[in-house]
Structure formats: C-alpha cells, structure tokens
Amino acid sequence: MFKAIIFCITLTFFIPLDGLAANNTVATIAPYDDNNIFAKILRKEAPATIVFENEYVLAFEDIHPMKPVHILVIPKGKYRSMLDFSEKASDIEITAIIRALGSIASKMNIDQDGFSIMSNSGHNGGQTVPHLHFHLLGGEKVAWEESLRKQKKG
Numbered sequence: 001m002f003k004a005i006i007f008c009i010t011l012t013f014f015i016p017l018d019g020l021a022a023n024n025t026v027a028t029i030a031p032y033d034d035n036n037i038f039a040k041i042l043r044k045e046a047p048a049t050i051v052f053e054n055e056y057v058l059a060f061e062d063i064h065p066m067k068p069v070h071i072l073v074i075p076k077g078k079y080r081s082m083l084d085f086s087e088k089a090s091d092i093e094i095t096a097i098i099r100a101l102g103s104i105a106s107k108m109n110i111d112q113d114g115f116s117i118m119s120n121s122g123h124n125g126g127q128t129v130p131h132l133h134f135h136l137l138g139g140e141k142v143a144w145e146e147s148l149r150k151q152k153k154g
Helices: 002-013 017-023 037-042 082-088 091-107 144-153
Strands: 050-053 057-061 069-075 115-118 134-138
Touching (some): 037 057, 050 091, 091 134
Antiparallel strands (some): 057 069, 115 134
C-alpha cells in the first residue's frame, strides 16, 4: 500500500505541462473556484502585466503568447464560463467587456490590421481556467479556422 501511494505521488511530478493542460479542462457547470489563477490576479496575489483595467474588466498579457499580441481579458465578477456569464452578468458587465475588447485592440494597435477574439467554454470547448476569459490575438495573421480544417483533413 505504501509503495502504491509513493508511486502515484511520483507520477504527478513527471506529467509534462502540455499533457496536464490538455487534460485539465473545466466543467461548465460547477461552483466558482476562488483559488483559480485569474481570481488570484484580480486580488493582486499573482503577478500579471496589466494593459487595461476599469470597474468591470481586467486585461493582461498572456504568459505564453501565441501571437505578437496575446491579451487575456476577464470580467472582474466571479463568472466561471460563458454560460455562467450570459446567465448571471448584468447588462453593464456584458457591455463593459465588449467595449473593453475594442478599446484594448485599439490600444495594442491591432485594430486596423485585424485581430481574433476567442473564448473557450467548458470541457469540450477546451477551457482550462475556471474563470471566463477572452483571448485577444493579433499582430500577425490568426488562422485558427484554417488550422482546424487542416487537422480535420490530416
């Protein structure tokens, strides 16, 4: 029994981060987790390079950017997913996040050449942090749809 416990604990330390992220997805319907990384950033308990903030929205640079501009945009309220946000957020909060996305695109100088806004929701959507967030991507061509079609054919 003791050997089995040590074996399980040891395995945890050797899981590659890529594999962990791929398997660590979020159920859409669950209680809000106050210990998620974005909640910690909101409370200033975790570092982030903030590029925009107002009463309802916080935006910061992604620590693993996929494009020259990769900003995470989150509501300050405790919303787990798009489903949670669309059901519970006030009209002011919904409007604020949409307006913030446009403002941030302008501030980051990607408004003229174009950008992509992406949000994953729930397990099948690939959400890995249980706090609603949007990825604002730009600075070069974003070809997510093209990439997905190639994957499907290949």
